Amino acid sequence: SKSFLNQCISIPGCMLILLVVSGPLRRKMAQSVLSTMPGASTGTVVVKDPLNFWGGKRVTLGHEKNAEPVYEPATGRVMCQMVPCGAEEVDEAIKSAHSAYLIWRKMAGMERARVLLEAARIIRERRDNIAKLEVINNGKSITEALEDIDVSWHTIEYYAGLAGSLAGQHVQLPGGTFAYTRREPLGVCVGIGAWNYPFQIATWKSAPALACGNAMVFKPSPMTPVTAVILAEIYKEAGVPDGLFCVVQGGAETGTLLCHHPGVAKVSFTGSVPTGKKIMEMSSKGIKQVTLELGGKSPLIIFKDCELENAVKGALMANFLTQGQVCCNGTRVYVQRDIMPQFLEEVVKRTKTIPIGDPLLDDTRMGALISKPQLDKVLGYVSQAKKEGARVLCGGEPYIPSDPKLKGGYFMSPCVLDNCRDDMTCVKEEIFGPVMSVMPFNTEEEVIQRANNTTFGLASGVFTRDISRAHRVAENLEAGTCFINNYNISPVEVPFGGYKMSGFGRENGQVTMEYFSQLKTVIVEMGDVESLF
Numbered sequence: 001s002k003s004f005l006n007q008c009i010s011i012p013g014c015m016l017i018l019l020v021v022s023g024p025l026r027r028k029m030a031q032s033v034l035s036t037m038p039g040a041s042t043g044t045v046v047v048k049d050p051l052n053f054w055g056g057k058r059v060t061l062g063h064e065k066n067a068e069p070v071y072e073p074a075t076g077r078v079m080c081q082m083v084p085c086g087a088e089e090v091d092e093a094i095k096s097a098h099s100a101y102l103i104w105r106k107m108a109g110m111e112r113a114r115v116l117l118e119a120a121r122i123i124r125e126r127r128d129n130i131a132k133l134e135v136i137n138n139g140k141s142i143t144e145a146l147e148d149i150d151v152s153w154h155t156i157e158y159y160a161g162l163a164g165s166l167a168g169q170h171v172q173l174p175g176g177t178f179a180y181t182r183r184e185p186l187g188v189c190v191g192i193g194a195w196n197y198p199f200q201i202a203t204w205k206s207a208p209a210l211a212c213g214n215a216m217v218f219k220p221s222p223m224t225p226v227t228a229v230i231l232a233e234i235y236k237e238a239g240v241p242d243g244l245f246c247v248v249q250g251g252a253e254t255g256t257l258l259c260h261h262p263g264v265a266k267v268s269f270t271g272s273v274p275t276g277k278k279i280m281e282m283s284s285k286g287i288k289q290v291t292l293e294l295g296g297k298s299p300l301i302i303f304k305d306c307e308l309e310n311a312v313k314g315a316l317m318a319n320f321l322t323q324g325q326v327c328c329n330g331t332r333v334y335v336q337r338d339i340m341p342q343f344l345e346e347v348v349k350r351t352k353t354i355p356i357g358d359p360l361l362d363d364t365r366m367g368a369l370i371s372k373p374q375l376d377k378v379l380g381y382v383s384q385a386k387k388e389g390a391r392v393l394c395g396g397e398p399y400i401p402s403d404p405k406l407k408g409g410y411f412m413s414p415c416v417l418d419n420c421r422d423d424m425t426c427v428k429e430e431i432f433g434p435v436m437s438v439m440p441f442n443t444e445e446e447v448i449q450r451a452n453n454t455t456f457g458l459a460s461g462v463f464t465r466d467i468s469r470a471h472r473v474a475e476n477l478e479a480g481t482c483f484i485n486n487y488n489i490s491p492v493e494v495p496f497g498g499y500k501m502s503g504f505g506r507e508n509g510q511v512t513m514e515y516f517s518q519l520k521t522v523i524v525e526m527g528d529v530e531s532l533f
């Protein structure tokens, strides 16, 4: 099979990914590395290409002001520099997006669909390489990253299918007069992403935006700047007008510039609650529409009549994907008292066998957390939980893989906490790491009240064989999603988003077409004007 680097030739943006070597050898390899190296592995990839994209091409900034190192979580090594865009560059990107928007919005929905389908096809063709880069920059396992890339092209295909279906309503009025409504795009939309699903978040936002006829300027997290620009190149290759999907790099300052820019019609944000509040406040100044996909502390309720093996598997899926750094994770696991011993035994047994290590290896199921500060924060939550009376049944410690190149990586062992109470910090706050808190409950009424006793409301889950109970619980949980007898599946066909402080607006599903379009009413008079004047 072709090596990763050989395959990178087919991704324009990856052509300058070099293996790290020093001195003269490095210069010699610059020409030959793509055809001779045996394949990229953890600890070897350096990204040199510019990571900004507007006007249909990658853009090198004329400065390196405020450059920040970007780390490979599995090794702790610097893999590239992220240079944040300032006011001038943000303005250029938005102007470039606006000129593309003027062309794109006039194209028939079916024409837009054809271009989007081509983008989906290219992503599918290059999924392995995109997934590898995602792993190197994010630390999640290759198995999960491949799934994320598949979800990404599914998303684009799905919205391509809806692009031709934008339609209004015809309304009959007295005297033959009538009105009709049109669904029109908003203009230039901004997407701001978190680091846990870098490529997938970029597609969850851009696919519906573009399908509706908008342009998008996307800002990835400064910690994961590498793959969004590949999406920009793919859209370009698929045939979007230059500028339709732009990428600007940066952190809070760049995000602020985007939210305040008068040329922006909407901000779609994925990230934490505190940042979400700022986004909403900034957007309010320009009366910009906002979608907020924020954090969570979701309850997973396991009744004694559940199919236990599925409930245990569900609890693991609810807690340990992407090293627990998932917004909708079901981290408050409520187990009906009668089955607590069996549940704990099984869940701990399985958690202990999760293979942790090099995320690029097929057998690995848990890679590295995003950063050293994030790792320290999560370990801090475990210490705090112990102080507050929780019992660590397994994990919760730094993990040092045997492979020497992973010694500087941000690994920890997945943790199950028992003896938890609702008032503990680990049960109240979003940890965003592989830490499951387990609590007993007695009755349905009691557990629903406890599950809802939070300011968050992103997701929830219930395991039971009782179909009436399942739907009753789903109805009563205050959350944007309720999984019955599974957890953390999110097919693109179904809406995803929060209640309460987990945000508003939705991603995925047909409804998101409404969040990226606006309604115009046209009233047609068929008689004479009856003037009062």
Ligand SMILES: NC(=O)c1ccc[n+]([C@@H]2O[C@H](COP(=O)([O-])OP(=O)(O)OC[C@H]3O[C@@H](n4cnc5c(N)ncnc54)[C@H](O)[C@@H]3O)[C@@H](O)[C@H]2O)c1
Pocket: 192, 193, 194, 195, 196, 197, 219, 220, 221, 222, 250, 251, 252, 253, 254, 255, 256, 259, 270, 271, 272, 273, 274, 275, 276, 278, 279, 292, 293, 294, 295, 296, 326, 327, 328, 430, 432, 458
């Ligand atoms: N609901 C969802 O779909 C979803 C998905 C993934 C992550 N999340 C949440 O995201 C959080 C983790 O991600 P994070 O640490 O990247 O979140 P974060 O809020 O720190 O950052 C998110 C993004 O906002 C940008 N940003 C930060 N300050 C800004 C400002 N003042 N103005 C504009 N932009 C600004 C960041 O650069 C980044 O791109 C968790 O709380 C998690 O639950 C939610």
Ligand SMILES: C[N+](C)(C)CCCC=O
Pocket: 196, 197, 321, 325, 326, 327, 328, 488, 489, 490
């Ligand atoms: C694909 N998942 C697992 C449902 C995650 C969605 C994005 C949230 O962080």
